[in-house]
Amino acid sequence: MVKFSKQFEGQLIPEWKEAFVDYWQLKKDLKRLINLPHNSNNFSNKNQSSFVPKSLFSSLKKCFLFGHQQHREHRPIQIHRKFASTTSKEDMYETELLDQFGDNDVTKELFTCLDEQLNKVNKFYRAKEKEFMERGESLKKQMDILHELKFAFMEKNGRGNSSNETKENQSISFTFSSEEDSVRRILQTEEDSVRSREMKEEMQDNCTDDLEKNEVPFSDSPRPEEAIKSMQTKGEDWNLRSPSCRIVNYQGKNVRINIPLTTLSRAFSAISYLVKEDLLNQSSRKCGPEGGKLHLNKTKLHHAEKIIKGGFVELYKGLGYLKVYRNLNLLAFIKILKKFDKVTERQILPIYLKVVESSYFNSSDKVMKLTEEVEELFVKKFAQHDRRKAMIYLKPSQRKESHAVTFFIGVFSGCFLALLAGYVIMAHVTGLYKRQQKSVYMETVYPVLSMFSLIFLHLFLYGCNIFAWRKTRINYSFIFELALTKELKYRDVFLICATAMAAVVGVMFGHLTLLTKGYSYAQVQAIPGLLFLAFLLILVCPFNTIYRSSRYRFLRVMRNIILSPLYKVVMLDFFMADQLCSQVPMLRNIEYVICYYITGSYKTQDYGYCMRTKHYRDLAYAVSFLPYYWRTLQCARRWFDEGDTGHLFNLGKYVSAILAAGARMAYEKDGSVGWLCVVVIMSIASTVYQLYWDFVKDWGLLQMNSKNPWLRDELMLRGKTIYYFSMGLNLILRLAWLQTVLHSSFENVDYRVTSLFLAAVEVIRRGLWNFYRLENEHLNNAGKFRAVKTVPLPFHEVDEED
Secondary structure, three states: OOOHHHHHHHHOOHHHHHHOOOHHHHHHHHHHHHOOOOHHHHHHHHHHHOOOOHHHHHHHHHHHHOOOOOOOOOOOEEEEEEEOOOOOOOEEEEEEEOOOOOOOHHHHHHHHHHHHHHHHHHHHHHHHHHHHHHHHHHHHHHHHHHHHHHHHHHHHHHHHHHOOOOHHHOEEEEEEEOOHHHHHHHOOOEOOOOOOHHHHHHHHHOHHHHHHHOOOOOOOOOOOOHHHHHHHOOOOOEOOOOOEEEEEEEOOEEEEEEEOOHHHHHHHHHHHHHHOHHHOOHHHOOEOOOEEEEEEEHHHHHHHHHHHHHHHHHHHHHHHHHHHHHHHHHHHHHHHHHHHHHHHOOOOHHHHHHHHHHOHHHHOOHHHHHHHHHHHHHHHHHOOOOHHHHHHHHOOOOOOOOHHHHHHHHHHHHHHHHHHHHHHHHHHHHOOOEOOOOOHHHHHOHHHHHHHHHHHHHHHHHHHHHHHHHHOOOOHHHHHOOOOOOOOOHHHHHHHHHHHHHHHHHHHHHHHHHHHOOOOHHHHOHHHHHHHHHHHHHHOOOOOOOOHHHHHHHHHHHHHHHOOOOOOOOHHHHHHHHHHHOOHHHHHHHHHHHHHHHOOHHHHOOOOHHHHOHHHHHHHHHHHHHHHHHHHHHHHHHHHHHOOOHHHHHHHHHHHHHHHHHHHHHHHHHOOHHHHHHHHHHHHHHHHHHHHHHHHHHOOOOOOOOOOOOOOOOOOOOOOHHHHHHHHHHHHHHHHHHHHHHOOOOOOEOHHHHHHHHHHHHHHHHHHHHHHHHHHHHHHHHHOOOOOOOOOOOOOEOOOOO
């Protein structure tokens, strides 16, 4: 049977760990109470007293209590409830130990710790409940606005269909003025007495006609600003008896909008859509000093609905976490009180548990009600009244891990090792990897093998990272914003690596076998290129097979990196860009392979054609700088979005790496002593910069006042030695650039093999870096209690007080 402490640790929310009951500290205090010297005497006295007949105790008890119904039974503790301050509604609990029950300091410390934990749980629960309630109200308002927009859009579509308009071109154009008085006059309508449902429906049907009569632009193409002023020249009697007031923030100005009737409220609350720029096409909005236009179409409405839907999913997830938080803490209090009663043979559990059950975190039902409201609203608005479909989004279930995956990992791993052994033996016998003046195989085929080796070594280390993150309960799925139903598990990653490398080494083994049997390079040289093409086709395959969601997500991330800084940078984007910084040799191999096969050099065996071409040489140098260049642009974009100067210092790190790489390339061309000095100085400066950023910023280590010397206060791994070892290993592996200066070689091994070994060392260093980088990110999230994603809402309304 699993101990409760293990269950408690396995079920708690990792980011909220500090807010949970410190069950382990309470157990330590309880053990100290057990180990007190006088406890044995107390227990013996109690055991001796147990020989007295129970009937005597019961009779004495009846005598004392007879005729005194208002007299309370004597209790060993009394719990006082008080408020933290006169203005605060947070209730605080303090336990008073009566008689000789608390005659030792350990008991007092135990109950003091219990009170602190109860007060902490109540405070955190109240704060999170308030946060989720506010988010729920905001999402309900967003849903109302979206409903009003869709209502107006459907009315417009109904009219558009009658005029033979295509659905693709149907949209709504709103013309607005920047002056508050003009906006007020636009949204005021003629009073209409609604006495029956038929009249209401008729008013709704004729709403668009009335607006068109007043020349409010409601067409596909934007109308001129004079359409607004034309409404003001009409002679209708504008009634303002019971307007619904809404304040909308647009271009830094708060504009008051009066909406007297429900129908026009539905139609014109679309003005609030103006404020969220990421939902608007800038080309469709032209603002001047007098006014502007908003072009609203079905795509933007669908995008807004998708964002609101994601907001409800995250809110529901947060409410589920809060229910888990309540249940686990209640169970922890029960368990520790039971242990205390067992040790002291006192009846403390009924007394203290009554207070715990009546405390705020266990008695409040707001979370339950909000959860039911979210479920009902989601079923109605996003699942077409299909509750089962709604629960798929609200409670996504993780994919079940199949034993077949583990079986095939073993099968393909065995195939890979066997084929690799055969390939190495055959290559050694033929002498391909020895130093030769000209080797067609090493110039043309080996880059393909090197490229795949580096890619899948990196992927294998990522699988190891996932395994380590799961063991240490680092919430990598939340950090990377991965879907639980589609994310790759570490077994999936290992299966991909084993299968791919078995295929690659198998093809390379077959290719080398054909060469040894007398086939010419011209006859078999297309095989490596076909292998490369096959993997590219699998990567972009549109069919729902071979982890399509993960493949497409990878392609989207690569698009965001290549087009930096056009896209907003998220965690996964710059994390992947950092991986590319360790894969420069792989990128250069890809470039060479593409050039070799596209130019047709594989037919003429002119493997030096690409190296002689000036454009290729320039592109080869550019590829060496591209990952650092992309990462620099990402830092600049993050500084522009967030305003944090730390991103500028991070940008400087990649600039120093670019300068160091440029100096090494110049030294490879020139070879002079002057360039050697420049390489040494620039590389040392860049290495020190990168090491500082690795240890202090990315890993969060080297904190001077930490309780763990030269580390940090919170550590996910139990042993401190592993952190010191990792820092030392990272330092050694960062010095791989010395190979450029020393030009060391292993006897007569080809320099390409040495380059592959050094590139693999850098990939291994990156795999080590990945674990500690995400550990630090997880601890930062835990420090701010971030367990659910805060979705930026599409519509923004400003309170009238603001």
